[in-house]
Amino acid sequence: MKATILTIGDEILIGQIVNTNAAWMGERLTEEGVRPARMVVVPDEEYAIAEALRAGMRDTRLLLVTGGLGPTHDDITREVVAKVFDAPLRSDPSILDIVRQRFERRGWEMPASNHSQAMVPEGFEAIPNPAGTAPLLLGSYDHSDGAGLIACMPGVPYEMQHFMDAEVMPRVREMEGAPDILQKTLLTVGIGESHLTDQLEGVTELLSEGLELAFLPNLRTLRLRMTSTRSGDADHQSMDRLEAFIRERAGKWIYGEGDDTLEAAIGRMLEERGLTVATAESCTGGYVAHRLTNIAGSSAWVVGGIVSYANSVKEEQLGVRADTLRNFGAVSRETACEMAEGVRLRLGASIGLSTTGILGPGGGSEEKPVGTFWMGVSSESGTRALRLRLGNDRLRNKERGSTAVLDLLRRELLRLDD
Amino acid sequence: MKATILTIGDEILIGQIVNTNAAWMGERLTEEGVRPARMVVVPDEEYAIAEALRAGMRDTRLLLVTGGLGPTHDDITREVVAKVFDAPLRSDPSILDIVRQRFERRGWEMPASNHSQAMVPEGFEAIPNPAGTAPLLLGSYDHSDGAGLIACMPGVPYEMQHFMDAEVMPRVREMEGAPDILQKTLLTVGIGESHLTDQLEGVTELLSEGLELAFLPNLRTLRLRMTSTRSGDADHQSMDRLEAFIRERAGKWIYGEGDDTLEAAIGRMLEERGLTVATAESCTGGYVAHRLTNIAGSSAWVVGGIVSYANSVKEEQLGVRADTLRNFGAVSRETACEMAEGVRLRLGASIGLSTTGILGPGGGSEEKPVGTFWMGVSSESGTRALRLRLGNDRLRNKERGSTAVLDLLRRELLRLDD
Numbered sequence: 075m076k077a078t079i080l081t082i083g084d085e086i087l088i089g090q091i092v093n094t095n096a097a098w099m100g101e102r103l104t105e106e107g108v109r110p111a112r113m114v115v116v117p118d119e120e121y122a123i124a125e126a127l128r129a130g131m132r133d134t135r136l137l138l139v140t141g142g143l144g145p146t147h148d149d150i151t152r153e154v155v156a157k158v159f160d161a162p163l164r165s166d167p168s169i170l171d172i173v174r175q176r177f178e179r180r181g182w183e184m185p186a187s188n189h190s191q192a193m194v195p196e197g198f199e200a201i202p203n204p205a206g207t208a209p210l211l212l213g214s215y216d217h218s219d220g221a222g223l224i225a226c227m228p229g230v231p232y233e234m235q236h237f238m239d240a241e242v243m244p245r246v247r248e249m250e251g252a253p254d255i256l257q258k259t260l261l262t263v264g265i266g267e268s269h270l271t272d273q274l275e276g277v278t279e280l281l282s283e284g285l286e287l288a289f290l291p292n293l294r295t296l297r298l299r300m301t302s303t304r305s306g307d308a309d310h311q312s313m314d315r316l317e318a319f320i321r322e323r324a325g326k327w328i329y330g331e332g333d334d335t336l337e338a339a340i341g342r343m344l345e346e347r348g349l350t351v352a353t354a355e356s357c358t359g360g361y362v363a364h365r366l367t368n369i370a371g372s373s374a375w376v377v378g379g380i381v382s383y384a385n386s387v388k389e390e391q392l393g394v395r396a397d398t399l400r401n402f403g404a405v406s407r408e409t410a411c412e413m414a415e416g417v418r419l420r421l422g423a424s425i426g427l428s429t430t431g432i433l434g435p436g437g438g439s440e441e442k443p444v445g446t447f448w449m450g451v452s453s454e455s456g457t458r459a460l461r462l463r464l465g466n467d468r469l470r471n472k473e474r475g476s477t478a479v480l481d482l483l484r485r486e487l488l489r490l491d492d
Numbered sequence: 493m494k495a496t497i498l499t500i501g502d503e504i505l506i507g508q509i510v511n512t513n514a515a516w517m518g519e520r521l522t523e524e525g526v527r528p529a530r531m532v533v534v535p536d537e538e539y540a541i542a543e544a545l546r547a548g549m550r551d552t553r554l555l556l557v558t559g560g561l562g563p564t565h566d567d568i569t570r571e572v573v574a575k576v577f578d579a580p581l582r583s584d585p586s587i588l589d590i591v592r593q594r595f596e597r598r599g600w601e602m603p604a605s606n607h608s609q610a611m612v613p614e615g616f617e618a619i620p621n622p623a624g625t626a627p628l629l630l631g632s633y634d635h636s637d638g639a640g641l642i643a644c645m646p647g648v649p650y651e652m653q654h655f656m657d658a659e660v661m662p663r664v665r666e667m668e669g670a671p672d673i674l675q676k677t678l679l680t681v682g683i684g685e686s687h688l689t690d691q692l693e694g695v696t697e698l699l700s701e702g703l704e705l706a707f708l709p710n711l712r713t714l715r716l717r718m719t720s721t722r723s724g725d726a727d728h729q730s731m732d733r734l735e736a737f738i739r740e741r742a743g744k745w746i747y748g749e750g751d752d753t754l755e756a757a758i759g760r761m762l763e764e765r766g767l768t769v770a771t772a773e774s775c776t777g778g779y780v781a782h783r784l785t786n787i788a789g790s791s792a793w794v795v796g797g798i799v800s801y802a803n804s805v806k807e808e809q810l811g812v813r814a815d816t817l818r819n820f821g822a823v824s825r826e827t828a829c830e831m832a833e834g835v836r837l838r839l840g841a842s843i844g845l846s847t848t849g850i851l852g853p854g855g856g857s858e859e860k861p862v863g864t865f866w867m868g869v870s871s872e873s874g875t876r877a878l879r880l881r882l883g884n885d886r887l888r889n890k891e892r893g894s895t896a897v898l899d900l901l902r903r904e905l906l907r908l909d910d
Contacts, residue, residue, distance in 0.1 A: 087528040089519025090708070092512055096533070101507025110505040112540065113533035115514075122530065259508075268563055268603035278565075288536075289564050290503050292648075299508070353778075353799070359785025360771075360778030363799040367777025370853050370886055378805035380798055381771070381781040387796035387839055391809065421805055435788050463598050467623055468788055470650065 075219075075251060076111040077103050078130035082123055082141035082151050083229060086115045095140050095234055106243060107255035108136060109303070118142055123154040127224075131215050135222045136246060138238075141229035143208035145187040151226060152193055152211065159213060161195035169194065169209050172202045201241055203233055210237045212245070220250050256302040256313055260320060262327040263336055263481045267291045270298075273323050280316045284309060287316065293470060294477040295336065329484060336480050337365045343487045344375040344424075351483065352423035353379035354392050354413040356404065356430040357447065362476045377423040382413065392416035405430050405442050407450075410459035414450035425486060426452040429479050433464070433471040445471065449479040451486045493637075493669060494529040495521050496548035500541055500559035500569050501647060504533045513558050513652055520656060525671030525721065526554060526664060536560055541572040545642075549633045553640045554664060556656075559647035561626035563605040569644060570611055570629065577631060579613035587612065587627050590620045619659055621651055628655045630663070638668050674720040674731060678738060680745040681713045681754055682899045688714060691741045698734045702727065705734065711888060712895040713754070747902060754898050755783045761905045762793040762842075769901065770841035771797035772810050772831035774822065774848040775865065780894045795841040800831065810834035823848050823860050825868075828877035832868035843904065844870040845897050849882070851889040863889065867897040869904045 079099050085091045093115060100110040111134050116122040123142070130137040142151030156163045170192035177184040191207050194200040201210040208228040215222040225242045227234045262270065267289050281287055283303075290297040300316055302309045321328060330339045344351060353363045363379040366372055380391050385404055388394040393416040394409055402408040410428050418426025431447030438444035444466055450459035462478055464471040497517050503509045511533060518528040529552050534540040541560070548555040560569030574581045588610035595602040609625050612618040619628040626646040633640040643660045645652045664670060680688065685707055699705055708715040718734055720727045739746060747757045762769060771781045781797040784790055798809045803822055806812040811834040812827055820826040828846050836844025849865030856862035862884055868877035880896055882889040 086515070087518050087531060088522040089515040089517070089528075092510055092515040093531070094510055097504070097507040097510040099507070100505050104506040110507075111535065113499075113505060113511070113531075115531035117529065257506075268605055269600075271564060271605055272603055286566075288502060288566055289562070290508070291562065297503075297508070299503070355778075355781075358782075359790075359794070360773070360781030360797060360799065361785075363773075363778030364776075364782045364890075367779075367799070367801065368887060368890070372777075373801055373855075376777070376799075376801045378799045378801045378809070379778060380809070381778065381785070381794075381796045383785065383791055383794045383796045384839075391796070391798070391839070421802075421809070437791075465623065467650070469786060470623065472782075472786070 075136060075249065076109050076134040077136035077138060078134045079110055079113045080126050080130055080137065080139045081113070081115045081229070082118060082139065083115070084117050087117055095229065095231055098231070098235065099138055099238065102238060102243065103136075104255065104257065106246065108246060109255070118148045118150060120150060120154050123151065124158050127155065127158045131217065131222055131224070135217045135219055135249070137222065137224040138242070139224065139226045140234050143191065143226060143228050145185070145191055145207070149190075152190070152195065155211070155213070155224075155226060156195040159195055159197070159215070161197050163193040163195055165189070165192050166194045166200050167192075169200050169202060173207045176207060201237070203228065203237075205236060206230060206233045208233070210241055212241070223249065256309065258300050258313065258317065259332050260298040260300075260317070260328050261330045261334055262296045262298065262324060263294060263329050263477060263484070265296070265324065265327040267296060270296060270324060270327070274320060277316070277319060280312070280319055282312070285312050285316065293474045294481070329481075336477065336484070338369050340480060340484055340487070341366070341369045341372060341375060343484065347487065347490070349424035349487070350375050350377050351425045351427060352377045352417045352421040354417035354426060354428040355379060355381050356383060356388070356413070356428075357433045358429040358472050358476050358479070359383065361472050362427065362429065362479055365476055365480065377421045379421075380417055388413060391420070393420065403442070405432055405446055405448060407448060407459045407461070410448040410450035411452070411457045414452035414459070415457045418452045424453060425483065426450075427479050427483055428452075428459070429475055431464070431471075431475060433468045433475070434466050435468060447471070447475050447478070449475065449482055451479075451482050453486060453490065455490065493554060493667065493671065494527045494552040495554035495556060496552045497528055497531045498544050498548055498555065498557045499531070499533045499647070500536060500557065501533075502535050505535055513647065513649055516649070516653065517556055517656065520661065521554075523675055523717075524661060524664065525673035536566045536568060538568060538572050538575075541569065542576050545573065545576045549635065549640060549642070553635045553637055553667070555640065555642040556660070557642065557644045558652050561609065561644060561646050563603070563609055563625065567608070570608070570613065573629070573631070573642075573644060574613040577613055577615070577633070579615050579631075581611040581613055583607070583610050584612045584618050585610075587618050587620060591625045594625060619655070621646065621655075623654060624648060624651045626651070628659055630659070641667065671721070674727060676718050676731065676735065677750050678716040678718075678735070678746050679713065679748045679752055680716065680742060681747050681895060681902070683714070683742070683745040685709045685714060688742060688745070692738060695734070695737060698730070698737055700730070703730055703734065711892045712899070753787075754895065754902070756787050758898060758902055758905070759784070759787045759790055759793060761902065765905065765908070767842035767905070768793050768795050769843045769845060770795045770835045770839035772835035772844060772846040773797060773799050774801060774806070774831070774846075775851045776847040776890055776894050776897070777801065779890050780845065780847060780897055783894055783898065795839045797839075798835055806831065809838070811838065821860070823850055823864055823866060825866060825877045825879070828866035828868035829870070829875045832870035832877070833875045836870045842871060843901065844868075845901055846877070847893055847897050849889075849893060851882070851886045851893070852884050853886060865889070865893050865896070867893065867900055869897075869900050871904060871908065873908065
């Protein structure tokens, strides 16, 4: 079964508000096996709303509408719904009472404009809003695949979420032909989309119309989303086979599933092993420490870090030798190793990480162009450093470099297990 | 002039990603006087994409498309655009060269799948992507109000933003009938929306239908956007009067204009005065240093920093006295002061900054609940600390706390001038 998510309101169109409601509904529908087929945002204008309502009813059996149910003159959703359904608006006395009581409980008189919020298109069910004044309006329509359901909800996120969970989704589950869906996402780091495509050569033979695989790339990370639109035992098994295939070919790049993050995965690995980490950052300037300390409870496994932008800090706080800086430069394997070892020993952590590089836009030379990046890792079992060639964009380089050194830590932790 | 914002990709529909791209484009268009008339999200499916392209070209003169330009089999935007425009795809040798060079610079061979990214519909202009492999595709179409412009951009936010600012908006400004608009934004920090409203009492008398003032709040910062929809000399003058009024009433909270950032403004102040800064971060975990080092050229005025998550690091690396930690705790005025002074002296900076607090979700007590935050600043002229009460959300607290301590540095620099 497919759904349309229709958001009504100028504030979304002009970018004053990000449409998190649509994302929330899309996720909830997907979890329940309903496929969001389209998201549409239209202004508070009759023609645009009516056209979007008609398209949603034509194309999908579920039409979720938010916004435009307030008491002001630019809230016209209920009027337009009434016109499109050719259903006159009538005042619902029980809804009106509930709205009036909300005001009375605060010692206020209900403003006249709120009368409009008790108006319900004929044939629609109105369900009171426990947290606000706009009720949920539920109606049905004819669709080529069976009866369709339209739900008009307020745009306030928690009011919408309440109505979705308490009223809309239970009705959706009871609709004839409500299908099932099965979904799982694997998260990789340290391999690009094209190379992973090559690693997974032959994977298309495991796919079918009911079993899809999508690649969702970000800087140095990828999400591999497997979706089965049927969920019989056979389909479970075919998704299991797909996952096994991917893990066999690309297991060493997979750090988690679903909503996991690389830093949270690392945190769990450190905590399980009773290990701690300290960071020595030159070019990433504190960003690696920031990412690790974003994780709640990270004080159990982050000791701290040194941001050694100036060479004097590298020498005095990390113990990098003046000779090393003079002979090899601050951006070198030798400096990266001494930084990682230095921060581990001085801060008393199990593992030390380091970054040093030229992230741009300035500072490059022929020998060490912008994008040159060294990262080091040090533990009792030894210290090593690796070089990467990043790009020209400073902030992207910080993102990519920090992900790379976190991945180096992840791989070090896996290596320590061997 | 009206625009359609079309986003292509299952990951948005299923709520895995919030559509921040659409909000960003909606805001940017609005700033430039173009009206976003509709936002649509469709899946990676030919029929849905084609239908949305046709509707956008029918209803609006500007059609901004993101997503579906990657190298994998589910990226079909370019094929569907070619079909809708009846324009055969041809390989663009200069784009192919640029994509191939991106791989070669990293010592990799270009995977075969990336060939598709150099395919350009006939009659379209392809502009290389400085940060990725998918080029911008620009085409024109007939619309009842004049020539229409379609721009197909990658879905990666900074790649899209680059193309919007560098290529798309300059072309939009030159389109026949593009609106004349004059806009200026003042940036404030450290004052809330309602307090600022009080400060600016009487400002409405300077406004008119052609001259608007919008308050766009973010965590501890505000953008004051002045928009004149006419741009004769008289309108320039009335906007100048408005700006002068705001600066007179709220000047001490204004740190910049337009796209400026607080950290860049601070960097300029430090550089002009020949001063340097060092950070001692407990709860912000490196985020303050990260923000400062995001600024190109910051190595001229950032010496470095210490992330002192563990008390041992506060004592050994920053010289916080064991007595202080025992008697007042790590989250205290005394510790904040010793951290700020310690990092200034040990790293040899002109100014030391410090943060220590309980950012949550755990770790609070009755005396020091989650949200308790101390920040310190130290210079030759003295050391002081201030307390803030933040909220319960860890990441928002990091954002707000780091902005607060950067503002403390800004005010210290202004004070040193006196």
